[in-house]
Amino acid sequence: MPSYNLYMGCSVPANYPNYEAAMLKVAKELGMELEYMEGVACCGSPNLRAIDFMGWLTVNARTIAIAEKNGHDIVTPCNGCFASLKDVYHHLKHDDAHKKQVNAVLKKEGLEFKGISKPRHFVEALYSDIGIEEIQKKITKPLDGVGIAIHYGCHVLRPKDVTEFSPEIYQELVKVTGATVIDYPLWKQCCGATVLPVNEELAIRLARDKLKSMTEAGAVFATVACPACGNQLDLQQLGLKESYGEEYNLPVLLYPQILGLAMGMDEDDVGLSMNRVPAGSIIEHLTE
Amino acid sequence: MTEADEKDGPPVVLVDPIDMSKLDSEFRNEIKSMPYGDELNACFACSTCTAACPIANVWTYKPHQLIRMIILGMREEVLSSDEIWLCLTCFQCQERCPQKVRVTDIFFDCKNLAAEESKIPETIVGLAKTLMEKGQLYEVTADWEREDMDLEPAVPGLSTNEFKDIIKATRTGKIVGGEE
Amino acid sequence: MSDPVLIIGAGVAGLTAAVELADSGVNTIVVEKLPTVGGNALDLYKAFPTDDCFYCFEGNRWRPGIRKCFYRSALIDQPNMDLKINSYVEQITGNSGKFEATIHVGPEYIDAKKCIMCGLCIEYSSAFSLVSPQCQPQAVTYDPDKADEGDKKAVEECPTKAINLDAQPKKETVSVSDVVIATGYHEMKPVNVDEYSYGKHPNIVTQLELAQILDPIGATDGKLLRPSDGKPAKRVMMVQCVGSRDENYYPYCSKICCVYALKHANILTEERDASQVSVVYMDIRTYDSHERYYREARENGVEFVRGRVARVEPKDENELDIIVYDSLLDKYLKFTVDLFVLSSALEPPEGMDNIIDSLGLNVASGFIAPADLVSENEVVAGDHIYACGTALGPAEVPESVTQARAVASKILQNRK
Numbered sequence: 077m078p079s080y081n082l083y084m085g086c087s088v089p090a091n092y093p094n095y096e097a098a099m100l101k102v103a104k105e106l107g108m109e110l111e112y113m114e115g116v117a118c119c120g121s122p123n124l125r126a127i128d129f130m131g132w133l134t135v136n137a138r139t140i141a142i143a144e145k146n147g148h149d150i151v152t153p154c155n156g157c158f159a160s161l162k163d164v165y166h167h168l169k170h171d172d173a174h175k176k177q178v179n180a181v182l183k184k185e186g187l188e189f190k191g192i193s194k195p196r197h198f199v200e201a202l203y204s205d206i207g208i209e210e211i212q213k214k215i216t217k218p219l220d221g222v223g224i225a226i227h228y229g230c231h232v233l234r235p236k237d238v239t240e241f242s243p244e245i246y247q248e249l250v251k252v253t254g255a256t257v258i259d260y261p262l263w264k265q266c267c268g269a270t271v272l273p274v275n276e277e278l279a280i281r282l283a284r285d286k287l288k289s290m291t292e293a294g295a296v297f298a299t300v301a302c303p304a305c306g307n308q309l310d311l312q313q314l315g316l317k318e319s320y321g322e323e324y325n326l327p328v329l330l331y332p333q334i335l336g337l338a339m340g341m342d343e344d345d346v347g348l349s350m351n352r353v354p355a356g357s358i359i360e361h362l363t364e
Numbered sequence: 365m366t367e368a369d370e371k372d373g374p375p376v377v378l379v380d381p382i383d384m385s386k387l388d389s390e391f392r393n394e395i396k397s398m399p400y401g402d403e404l405n406a407c408f409a410c411s412t413c414t415a416a417c418p419i420a421n422v423w424t425y426k427p428h429q430l431i432r433m434i435i436l437g438m439r440e441e442v443l444s445s446d447e448i449w450l451c452l453t454c455f456q457c458q459e460r461c462p463q464k465v466r467v468t469d470i471f472f473d474c475k476n477l478a479a480e481e482s483k484i485p486e487t488i489v490g491l492a493k494t495l496m497e498k499g500q501l502y503e504v505t506a507d508w509e510r511e512d513m514d515l516e517p518a519v520p521g522l523s524t525n526e527f528k529d530i531i532k533a534t535r536t537g538k539i540v541g542g543e544e
Numbered sequence: 545m546s547d548p549v550l551i552i553g554a555g556v557a558g559l560t561a562a563v564e565l566a567d568s569g570v571n572t573i574v575v576e577k578l579p580t581v582g583g584n585a586l587d588l589y590k591a592f593p594t595d596d597c598f599y600c601f602e603g604n605r606w607r608p609g610i611r612k613c614f615y616r617s618a619l620i621d622q623p624n625m626d627l628k629i630n631s632y633v634e635q636i637t638g639n640s641g642k643f644e645a646t647i648h649v650g651p652e653y654i655d656a657k658k659c660i661m662c663g664l665c666i667e668y669s670s671a672f673s674l675v676s677p678q679c680q681p682q683a684v685t686y687d688p689d690k691a692d693e694g695d696k697k698a699v700e701e702c703p704t705k706a707i708n709l710d711a712q713p714k715k716e717t718v719s720v721s722d723v724v725i726a727t728g729y730h731e732m733k734p735v736n737v738d739e740y741s742y743g744k745h746p747n748i749v750t751q752l753e754l755a756q757i758l759d760p761i762g763a764t765d766g767k768l769l770r771p772s773d774g775k776p777a778k779r780v781m782m783v784q785c786v787g788s789r790d791e792n793y794y795p796y797c798s799k800i801c802c803v804y805a806l807k808h809a810n811i812l813t814e815e816r817d818a819s820q821v822s823v824v825y826m827d828i829r830t831y832d833s834h835e836r837y838y839r840e841a842r843e844n845g846v847e848f849v850r851g852r853v854a855r856v857e858p859k860d861e862n863e864l865d866i867i868v869y870d871s872l873l874d875k876y877l878k879f880t881v882d883l884f885v886l887s888s889a890l891e892p893p894e895g896m897d898n899i900i901d902s903l904g905l906n907v908a909s910g911f912i913a914p915a916d917l918v919s920e921n922e923v924v925a926g927d928h929i930y931a932c933g934t935a936l937g938p939a940e941v942p943e944s945v946t947q948a949r950a951v952a953s954k955i956l957q958n959r960k
Contacts, residue, residue, distance in 0.1 A: 086500035089510070089519040097513035112520035117527035118500035122453045123491045124536070126475040127484055129399070131534030135527050167399065174399070181533075185526065234455030235466070259744075261857045265418050266454035273487040274449050278419065282452070347513050410785075410826035411871035415852035416739070420869075421876060428871065460739060462790035 078205045081143040081150045081193065082110040085157035086118045087303035094347025095303065098332035099153050099198060101345055105214060106206045110151065113142060119160035122270055130177070136164035137178045138185070143193035150195045153332075155302035156269075159231035159239070161195035166238045197232050199301045199331055203245045211252050216340040217362040218254030224334070225258040225295035226250060227286065227309060229302045230266050249331065250299060253338040254363070260293035262286055267300075267308035283308040284316055287324045297358060301331045310352045327355035337362060387437035394477070395434050400469030407431050413457035413467045423447045427457050427467055434470070443478040449485050479535060489539060496531055496540045499524025548573050548626070549955060550645050550720040552633055552899070555583020556941055557933025558726030559618075560948035566624035568956055573718060574627045575647055580679035581619070581627065583728045584934075587752060589759040589766070591941045592800075592807050593834065619680055629681065632895075634715070636723060636903060641928045641958075643720045651711035653688075656681035658706035665702060669694030677761060722928045722955050725899060725912060726948065729890040729934035732787045732794070740786060740886055741856045746771040747864060747881075748856070750888045751782075751804055758811055768816040770882050772862045777882035779820040780812055781866055783853055784828075787889035794889045796909050799938040801887040802829045806837035806846075808885070813844035822847040822879060824868055849877065856884065890938040903929055911937040923950045930954060 088096050103110050116139050125132040139161060143150045152158050168175045169191045179188050202211070232241045247257045268282030287309060290298055300306045310328035317323050333346040337358065348355050374380075395401040413427040420426045425433065425447050433442050442448070448471050457467040478484065484492075494501060500522075504510065507517035531537060548571035551558050559581055562572045574581075585591065619627060630650025637644045661682060665672040671690040686707070699707045731752045734742045742748050747770050749757070760766035770777045782805050787793035805823060812818040823846060830838045842848070850872045857865040859880065866879045892910035899905070899912075905925050906913035912931040914922045925931045930951040933944035 084519060086502040086519075089515075089522075090502035090504045090506075093510045093513045093515055096510075097515055100515075114521040115523040115526065116521060117524040118495065120495060120531070121491075121501060122472075123488055124495060124531070125472055126449075127479040127488060127492060127539060128531060128535040129472070129476045131531040131536050134530050134534065138526065138530065171399065181530065230452070230454035230456075234459045235468070236459060261855065264456060264738075266452040266456075268452065270453045271419075271450055273491060274485050278422065278450070282418065350509065406791075408789075408826070409871075410852060411869060412826075412852040414871065415854040415869035426874065462785070462792065464791040 077107045077109055078201075079109040079111065079146075079148050080196075080201065081113045081146065081148050083113050083116060083139060083143075083150050083152040083157060083161065083195075085152060085154040085303075087156070087307075088153050092303045092306060092330065092350075094350040095153055095306070095330040095332065098330060098336045098341075098346040101341060102332045102336050102339065103198075103202075105339055106202070106211065108201065108206060111148075113139070113150070116142060119154075119157040121156050121160065123273070125160065125163075132160065133164055133167065133174060134178050134181050136160050137168055137175075137189040138182055138187060140165055140191075140193055140195065141182050141187040141189045144188075144190055147192055149193050149201070151198045151201045152195065153198045153301065153330075154304070155197070155229035155231040156304055158195060158197045162240075163238055165191065165195050197241065197301065199249055200232075200241055200245055203249055208248050208252050211249070211335070214339045215253065216338075217364060218338055219334070219358075220361045220363050221254060221256050222358075222361040223258040223294050223296050224250055224255040225260050225290035225293065225298045226263070227267060227290075227298060227300045227305055227328075228263070229300065229305045232301075233264070246301070246331075250334070253334050255297075255334070255361075258290065258293050258295040260289045260295065262289035265289075267305040269304035269308050272308075279308065280312055280315065280319060283312045284320055284322070287313060287316070287326055288322075291324050291326055295326065296361075297334075297355070298326055298328045299331050299334055300328060306330060313353050325353060327351060327353045327358065329355055329358065334358070382436075382438075384436070388439040389437045391437045391439040391442075392435050394439075395470060395473055398470075398473040398476075400466040400473055403463060403465045404431070404434065404470065406463040407435065407465050408463055410462060412460050412462060413465075416456040416460040418454065418456065419450065419452060423450065430474075431465065431467065431470070434474075442474055443481065443483055448474045448478065449488065476535075479539065482539070484539065492536050493540050496528055496536055499527045546570075546959060547642075547719045547721040549722045549724060550575070550633070550636075550643070550718070551724040551726060553583065553726035553728055553933075553935070554581035554627065554629075555726060555728045555933065555944075556585045557728070557935070557944040557948045558583070558724070560945050561724050561726060561930075561932060561951045562625050563618045563622065564949055564952035565955060566618070566622045568952070569624065570955065570959070571624050572626065573645075573647075573720065574625060575631050575633055576627065576629050577632050578675075579629050579685040580675045580681070581629070582680065584731070584752070585941060586676065586679075587759070588755050589762075590807065590811065592803050592837070593940070593942065595807070627681070628716075633899075639927060641721050643723060643928070645718050645720055645723070647716045647718065649714050649716055651688075651713050653686035653707060653709060653711050654683045655706045655708070656683035658704040659683035660704055660706075662703060665698035665707060668698040668701065671695060672698060722930065722958075723903070724951055724955075725925065725929070725931040725935045726933050727893050727896060727899065727935045729938060730893045732889040732891045734786050734886055734888045737786055737793070737886075739853060739856070740783065740884075741858070742886060745856075745858050745864060745884075747777075747862065748884045748886065750886050751801065751808060752888075754808055754883070754885050755804075758808070758816070768812060768818060768883075770862055775862070775882075776817075778818055779879070779881045780809075780818050780883045780885060781822045781824065781879055781881045782809065782885040782887060784823065784825040784887045786886040787891075788887075789826075790889075794891060794909065796937070797829060798887075798890040799829075800890070800940050803834045803837055803940070805885075805887045806830065806834075806841045809841045809846045810837060810844055813841075813846060820847070820879075820881075821845075822849055822881075824849045824851060824853055826850070826852065890934065896935075905929065905931075908937065911935060921950075921954070923947050924954065928958075 268279035272279040336346040411428040554576035634646040788798040932947035
């Protein structure tokens with residue numbers, strides 16, 4: 077039974093308890109042991125990286141160093157946390173001077189970054205360590221082939237040499253639930269979350285373009301594996317009627333919600349009622 | 365300098381060139397010495413980064429122009445530009461760059477240089493404050509929602525003091541608490 | 545008598561070396577993995593700089609032959625050439641003019657001497673096919689993976705009894721004095737360059753695939769048609785440097801893509817009635833006198849866009865919207881096209897690594913590098929080991945031929 081250090085970050089616990097709960101339940105069913113990390117806080121987000129590179133390096137190196145006490149890999153459900161942790165991990169593996177500098181700070185807490193515990197996104201661990209075959213065995217209520225558009229999220233896909241993630245991972249995970257993956261032209265495009273603090277209008281426009289592209293390609297649902305992307309595509313959808321006079325009514329599910337339902341959990345188990353755009357209609361697409 | 369140079373008013377000819385000797389020729393080396401600037405000089409100006417960027421059409425300076433400006437030494441213009449802060453950090457430019465210039469990462473380096481000179485958008489300073497005061501960007505406010513999902517009301521394992529201490533000692537501390 | 549020379553690959557370079565050596569009285573063994581000779585050149589409608597095939601040069605007209613079977617007379621008349629098709633070299637041992645080569649010779653299902661290419665077998669079973677009417681040897685081919693009920697009938701009905709389905713592969717071990725590597729290039733299938741959507745829409749092709757569309761003996765009889773629905777393609781866009789000059793794929797310039805893209809652009813506008821041809825480029829590299837293709841293309845009204853493709857959006861099954869960033873104009877342009885042609889990198893062929901490793905040769909970006917760079921003997925890859933043509937990296941036809949002749953010259957000098 078694979079064990080992991082679970083790094084929640086700040087956004088999922090505060091804004092997406094349904095994501096957190098669905099992930100924990102799915103993981104348990106599939107035999108992944110996730111243990112909340114002790115004594116950790118925020119990853120700082122790309123904003124901290126932008127203004128305070130050394131601070132960003134140090135806080136994330138610290139998180140990795142805490143994980144290294146038991147040596148298990150870190151998994152996180154947030155693309156932002158994943159990007160920060162994995163980028164720092166990658167950077168410190170290749171930059172001895174910064175590693176020394178960071179470790180000098182961490183030493184005060186009795187910690188050291190060694191580069192043993194690898195930061196990973198939850199969906200990648202699911203795919204690589206449990207595998208499609210094992211997941212398939214647990215699917216009791218597969219979806220009826222309904223079309224789902226995947227928003228991968230920039231920070232798991234790129235830069236590829238750092239993230240080591242490929243779109244096929246997410247596609248296979250959606251297919252195993254019985255859904256059809258919908259290709260749409262803007263699949264690579266950003267959800268806009270990062271520029272939300274500096275240019276809200278631009279951020280909303282990016283989210284809107286994405287939703288339009290997905291809907292026009294025939295998606296009935298969309299899925300994300302990141303709270304920031306979820307915010308942009310799900311929550312922001314509600315404001316589009318006012319700003320653009322457009323209504324997409326495209327339910328956006330966190331991936332473990334879809335998987336959980338296909339594994340036979342009910343809608344309360346995965347917190348379906350907390351999704352901003354009503355997502356209850358996915359129940360109609362489950363087959364026995 | 366001759367007397368004529370010091371005179372104000374329009375230049376003698378219509379083309380008013382950027383005087384290369386007034387640019388900061390060391391700027392490219394400054395960026396190169398930063399964590400992601402290794403391949404900066406490899407840029408061959410193909411503009412793939414701009415073709416890949418989903419928002420460059422609303423930028424005054426396009427990504428390939430910013431890289432060009434760095435190479436030419438237009439330090440002030442780059443570090444004061446809105447564009448570096450508007451970058452989505454989606455890494456599409458960097459991923460497609462045929463010469464492996466780490467375009468997005470270099471914009472992060474530029475933001476750090478700008479931050480060192482206190483050229484930071486107000487909203488980002490606000491985020492820095494939040495990070496330093498609360499140790500996280502989001503706090504659990506609706507703990508009943510967590511309980512509804514059978515989760516502990518408080519996030520297990522969360523401890524923010526160490527985080528705050530670290531960034532207080534780095535640049536965030538300077539940005540937020542300059543007057544303290 | 546000296547041992548024969550082993551030549552690996554029967555494309556332009558390999559066959560040139562073989563013919564030159566054979567004509568000079570040297571025995572050659574030519575090993576070709578495909579069922580026909582000609583290599584990539586077989587698929588070119590017109591090759592630059594003559595806009596025809598090299599062997600149709602006036603200077604070569606003394607050898608009777610027609611376009612695309614330039615080697616036919618040599619292969620039929622020249623007793624010093626032993627061609628082994630459907631074959632590959634398994635292993636080479638020894639050194640310094642004394643090599644032992646083990647050759648896997650594919651089963652001879654069709655006796656090329658008997659086959660009259662009447663096409664009867666093809667009617668009975670899809671396992672039989674004719675690669676090209678100009679193929680050499682002149683014979684149909686048989687693919688055992690496609691074997692079906694009709695095979696037996698084909699054997700029985702073959703008017704010259706040329707088919708033997710019980711044929712087995714064999715292993716031959718030969719002693720050879722020299723090894724000539726002329727394994728050519730492969731045009732990269734740009735499936736991984738996902739911004740161009742290659743493989744996701746039928747009207748997105750590579751330049752070599754376009755050459756096949758333009759070939760008068762090809763599937764469309766040379767008409768410029770959309771693969772999706774067979775309707776005329778009027779609007780064509782080409783994009784340069786797909787996978788070339790790109791550290792993520794191949795760092796080198798593939799050298800000939802600019803010229804063949806321009807050649808194709810000229811054929812499209814001059815001979816195929818295309819109404820709109822655009823070329824998206826970052827640099828146009830028409831070295832030497834090839835600049836004339838560039839000038840000609842501009843005169844023909846070909847649109848050159850300095851910039852890169854932002855996005856490819858299929859409009860429907862037949863048309864594509866291509867959004868291009870024009871860096872000179874600093875604007876985004878949208879084109880609607882019937883055919884999107886990728887000038888994809890020329891890469892080393894499969895198995896190149898093995899040859900390089902087993903013979904201990906120098907390597908440059910996956911191709912063979914000369915044994916001694918400063919000697920200026922670029923075709924000398926080792927002691928009695930030579931390379932010519934695109935085994936040494938991207939090259940145009942005349943260059944490949946020149947190198948092949950240099951190889952022949954070196955071998956002949958050594959034998960004096």
